[in-house]
Amino acid sequence: MNIYVLMKRTFDTEEKITISGGQINEDGAEFIINPYDEYAIEEAIQVRDAQGGEVTVVSVGTEETEKQLRTALAMGADKAVLINTEDDLDYGDQFTTAKILSEFLKDKEADLIIAGNVAIDGGSGQVGPRVAELLNIPYVTTITKLEIDGSNVTVVRDVEGDSEVIETTLPLLVTAQQGLNEPRYPSLPGIMKAKKKPLDELELDDLDLDEDDVEAKTKTIEIYLPPQKEAGKVLEGELADQVKELVNLLHTEAKVI
Amino acid sequence: MARKIVVLGEVRDGALRNVSFEAVAAAKAAAEGGEVVGILIGDSVHALGADLIHYGADRVVTVESDKLNQYTSDGYSQALMAVIDAEKPEGLVFGHTSLGKDLAPKIAAKLDSGLISDVTSLEQAGGNLVFTRPIYSGKAFEKKIVTDGLIFATIRPNNISPLDKDETRTGEVSSLSVDVKDLRTIIKEVVRKATEGVDLSEAKVVIAGGRGVKSEEGFEPLKELATLLNGAVGASRGACDADYCDYSLQIGQTGKVVTPDLYIACGISGAIQHLAGMSNSKVIVAINKDPEANIFKVADYGIVGDLFEVVPMLTEEFKKIVVNA
Numbered sequence: 001m002n003i004y005v006l007m008k009r010t011f012d013t014e015e016k017i018t019i020s021g022g023q024i025n026e027d028g029a030e031f032i033i034n035p036y037d038e039y040a041i042e043e044a045i046q047v048r049d050a051q052g053g054e055v056t057v058v059s060v061g062t063e064e065t066e067k068q069l070r071t072a073l074a075m076g077a078d079k080a081v082l083i084n085t086e087d088d089l090d091y092g093d094q095f096t097t098a099k100i101l102s103e104f105l106k107d108k109e110a111d112l113i114i115a116g117n118v119a120i121d122g123g124s125g126q127v128g129p130r131v132a133e134l135l136n137i138p139y140v141t142t143i144t145k146l147e148i149d150g151s152n153v154t155v156v157r158d159v160e161g162d163s164e165v166i167e168t169t170l171p172l173l174v175t176a177q178q179g180l181n182e183p184r185y186p187s188l189p190g191i192m193k194a195k196k197k198p199l200d201e202l203e204l205d206d207l208d209l210d211e212d213d214v215e216a217k218t219k220t221i222e223i224y225l226p227p228q229k230e231a232g233k234v235l236e237g238e239l240a241d242q243v244k245e246l247v248n249l250l251h252t253e254a255k256v257i
Numbered sequence: 258m259a260r261k262i263v264v265l266g267e268v269r270d271g272a273l274r275n276v277s278f279e280a281v282a283a284a285k286a287a288a289e290g291g292e293v294v295g296i297l298i299g300d301s302v303h304a305l306g307a308d309l310i311h312y313g314a315d316r317v318v319t320v321e322s323d324k325l326n327q328y329t330s331d332g333y334s335q336a337l338m339a340v341i342d343a344e345k346p347e348g349l350v351f352g353h354t355s356l357g358k359d360l361a362p363k364i365a366a367k368l369d370s371g372l373i374s375d376v377t378s379l380e381q382a383g384g385n386l387v388f389t390r391p392i393y394s395g396k397a398f399e400k401k402i403v404t405d406g407l408i409f410a411t412i413r414p415n416n417i418s419p420l421d422k423d424e425t426r427t428g429e430v431s432s433l434s435v436d437v438k439d440l441r442t443i444i445k446e447v448v449r450k451a452t453e454g455v456d457l458s459e460a461k462v463v464i465a466g467g468r469g470v471k472s473e474e475g476f477e478p479l480k481e482l483a484t485l486l487n488g489a490v491g492a493s494r495g496a497c498d499a500d501y502c503d504y505s506l507q508i509g510q511t512g513k514v515v516t517p518d519l520y521i522a523c524g525i526s527g528a529i530q531h532l533a534g535m536s537n538s539k540v541i542v543a544i545n546k547d548p549e550a551n552i553f554k555v556a557d558y559g560i561v562g563d564l565f566e567v568v569p570m571l572t573e574e575f576k577k578i579v580v581n582a
Binding site: 011013014016017019024035036093094095098120121122123124125126127128129130132133134138139140141142144154158159160161162163164165166167168169177178179215216217218219220221222223224225226229231232233234235239240242243244246247249250251254256257 | 330331354355358359360361362363365366367369370371372373374375385387390391392393394395396397398399400401402403404405406441442443444445446447448449450456457458461462486503504505506507510511512514518519529530533536537539540541542548553554555556557558559560561562566567570571574575577578579
């Protein structure tokens with residue numbers, strides 16, 4: 001089984017966001033593997049362990065993404081590929097990333113591609129389905145269960161809380177939803193081994209792409225923080241009176257009920 | 258600049274979802290006087306066309322087939338691409354729902370176009386159509402424009418107001434015949450789980466529980482209040498990790514982002530990753546035993562107390578109003 005995982009490096013979920021010079025301030029921030037991509041990596045490792053084969057984790061990013069790719073190798077992935085766009089691109093959108101990934105994947109004969117269903121920074125959730133479409137393979141998003149029997153696949157898809165049981169076939173792209181598995185922590189031997197595993201670095205040239213081929217279709221013109229929410233009113237007095245007052249406030253002042 | 262915009266209407270349990278009417282309003286704004294064409298896909302959706310028109314669509318095109326009785330990305334994209342080929346729109350608007358999130362990127366890839374996902378507002382500014390959307394799960398926002406090709410957006414439920422319903426509005430509801438074939442994913446079964454009733458992402462009222470709920474049974478008083486207010490139950494990551502409820506209820510940076518009119522946080526401490534998922538709600542109520550809990554910093558109203566005392570009292574008190582309403 002030839003398995004690929006699409007991974008993104010993101011801000012740690014515990015980080016507070018600040019802005020400087022119109023951009024998200026990255027100074028001193030912790031970066032992690034996008035949490036949904038951790039599920040993808042874990043699932044890929046489990047499928048490989050059950051079915052044999054190889055897991056390659058691929059990321060479009062910068063030199064700094066190497067750290068998260070090494071973590072994926074330490075979890076148990078076999079190979080990593082960094083497509084470094086630092087020198088070629090100032091700005092990319094989901095069109096850009098999907099185009100780059102699909103150019104990379106088109107001759108790899110992947111049986112299974114797993115991605116996170118959304119990245120917690122940009123939050124678009126576009127890249128997985130776009131890549132599947134560009135590779136002309138089926139896809140299922142937000143999966144919570146994956147079973148493979150030969151080339152037949154049964155997945156459970158989370159649809160706003162309900163579950164769909166879906167039958168499909170390989171080659172296939174799926175995107176991981178929370179609940180798919182419990183991602184492992186890299187073990188110490190895993191971390192040692194990861195240092196020797198292959199981590200290839202490619203640039204757009206290596207994929208026969210130039211900047212124009214992947215030029216973004218959309219552009220961010222402003223980034224801003226939402227207005228700080230003022231702490232509101234903590235009610236006082238007997239609990240029963242507080243409850244009465246709260247219902248009254250919601251009904252007459254806030255008018256939400 | 259007038260543009261023709263198509264809107265995908267979404268049907269759930271035989272009726273159009275509210276987000277579809279919001280999408281029509283967004284399409285109207287994006288069309289700048291151009292035509293807004295609704296699209297309905299399903300096995301029997303023709304009768305719902307008038308509804309989209311009442312909410313502002315100029316006309317509606319339906320694609321009906323028994324192979325479209327359930328959503329599949331292949332089936333819906335075949336139907337949609339046929340309509341797009343016939344209509345040649347300059348823009349598309351979908352809801353940012355489970356269906357929209359799944360389908361829109363595929364269509365964008367087919368059309369070689371950009372896609373601005375999860376839009377919370379749009380406006381004309383400096384000759385551009387400017388889309389606002391949350392990033393970092395609402396810890397920040399970005400404004401985006403389309404620089405090349407079609408205008409394509411998915412809109413977040415509960416953020417863009419639908420136009421007033423006008424039952425005197427009329428328009429053509431036509432049908433397009435499409436030979437739907439080669440579906441590569443087949444839905445064998447749909448298991449209805451936690452979200453019987455109101456969908457969490459579309460709910461106007463969300464009652465959320467955290468670690469303070471203490472057990473699966475602890476969610477019962479929250480469910481009762483949610484049912485009374487026609488709302489949905491949500492949870493913090495702490496409650497999900499402790500197995501008090503299903504992960505599908507999780508609200509936060511991992512999990513769902515919600516923006517209801519009223520959010521009642523019960524026994525939730527207010528970790529930054531949870532706040533990211535709910536702090537843009539219109540009115541936030543916090544109920545927590547710990548007066549120092551972080552959640553009070555974002556709450557409009559707070560009650561320091563035991564949720565198992567306060568929530569049932571709230572339910573009783575709300576009954577007086579809801580019955581009177």
